[in-house]
């Protein structure tokens with residue numbers, strides 16, 4: 305990578321165009337809004353991580369000695385709520401999606417720049433209410449807010465937490481609408497649907513779920529609030545309601561929402577694998593359509609969260625079958641990525657290590673999802689640590705690995721600087737090892753019967769919990785490392801060339817960092833997104849050319 309050493313004269317770009325606070329807080333530039341999101345969700349990530357640390361410390365010993373049970377309930381609830389609604393859901397779409405979508409399709413900005421800024425403010429407003437709910441004493445319902453606990457029995461700040469999520473949901477809806485319209489209307493000349501990078505396809509599918517699913521969650525939370533305040537009898541059986549109805553409504557959003565979290569991770573991985581294996585993605589159309597298939601079938605499987613919640617056996621059978629169907633498009637992706645790697649000229653650089661980490665963890669998470677979709681297994685392990693391990697493998701292992709991989713891959717574009725490759729690789733390895741040490745023992749504990757959501761447990765489970773807490777400490781170090789060296793690179797890192805990885809996407813055609821309006825000239829797209837030639841790794845054909 306000799307190109308990195310060449311000094312570049314820095315022209316006007318989106319970062320140095322204006323330095324005032326106003327220019328950031330009122331910006332309509334999708335790239336700056338992406339940065340606002342990076343800063344804010346990093347904050348939420350470490351806040352959620354703080355609660356996770358406390359949870360793991362409590363579980364170091366069998367009795368509930370560090371915190372009382374009621375405090376513990378609040379700790380894991382706040383952890384889950386913040387991580388899911390304020391970190392994972394916005395993570396990749398709001399940061400990398402915002403930054404890259406227009407660049408990748410050759411547009412000057414998103415379709416609705418003001419709506420884009422509004423989405424950030426709405427998320428921040430939701431965050432403020434969430435923090436107020438925390439300061440006011442916390443919430444103890446878990447991130448799922450199950451009734452009748454949330455409506456009748458909990459005396460915590462359920463109302464403010466529900467309001468916070470209700471508000472934050474609009475951020476998702478706005479972003480989804482913006483992305484959908486942008487992909488339809490703003491593509492550069494020559495950018496046909498089947499020349500779209502797979503990242504864009506995934507963002508499109510994610511946006512569909514955001515727009516179609518989030519309103520259901522919003523309405524559900526309004527109903528919970530009404531039930532608490534007015535007792536209208538939607539969920540409370542003593543006044544004619546149905547507590548299980550809540551679960552249907554909640555999972556109708558929240559199962560698809562797990563794909564809001566993981567599809568963007570897949571989006572990143574497709575780009576990284578093609579660029580670092582120097583090969584066109586195998587089965588491009590299959591990968592593109594599998595995103596849409598996941599988005600659509602994802603809406604049909606919510607009942608697999610309710611196998612033991614009094615639903616009829618026939619309903620469970622159908623939901624079980626449909627859950628297996630949703631695994632097919634995920635498997636297609638894994639197969640096509642593997643086929644892309646096969647005979648590729650692989651470069652083991654930081655983003656690639658992260659992408660491989662994603663693959664490993666996602667496969668374990670996905671396969672254990674199939675265990676859970678099998679009725680007899682689920683009856684045994686429901687509400688145990690097996691479930692906790694399953695969704696952490698996918699959401700934390702998968703999504704966060706991919707998010708960090710993406711941040712490293714596009715960091716030169718975003719910041720105009722290179723980071724230390726050595727530290728980058730080290731962080732990927734530390735995170736991978738720390739992650740497995742944290743969560744693998746939980747599969748075993750869960751299978752052996754350790755229930756979730758308790759501050760105390762029987763002494764037999766201590767060894768597994770000590771391993772898990774030790775792993776969490778390593779994981780924490782792993783997550784702090786990129787924070788430190790990426791910030792360091794902002795000032796001391798070598799200047800980045802426009803295309804440090806010799807990648808073919810349109811975003812690498814413009815300077816690093818890009819000028820305020822993305823491209824000096826209008827890009828004209830003449831070919832598909834992955835024109836890599838494995839025989840000669842340094843020959844690559846850019847996706848488009850810039851015309852005056």
Ligand code: HEM
Nearest residue numbers: 562566608609627631670673674676677686687691695698
């Ligand atoms: C690959 C296909 C997948 C299948 C068949 C599957 C299946 C399941 C099932 C049946 C449960 C319920 C377990 C129980 O509570 O007893 C479950 C829980 C969960 N799954 Fe998956 N899953 C899959 C993929 C995913 C993905 C991709 C994600 C996230 C991105 C995810 C996130 C979750 C979460 C968050 C829960 C826990 C819900 C709770 O709080 O109880 N799953 N999964």
Ligand SMILES: [Cu+2]
Nearest residue numbers: 559606608609
């Ligand atoms: Cu589900």
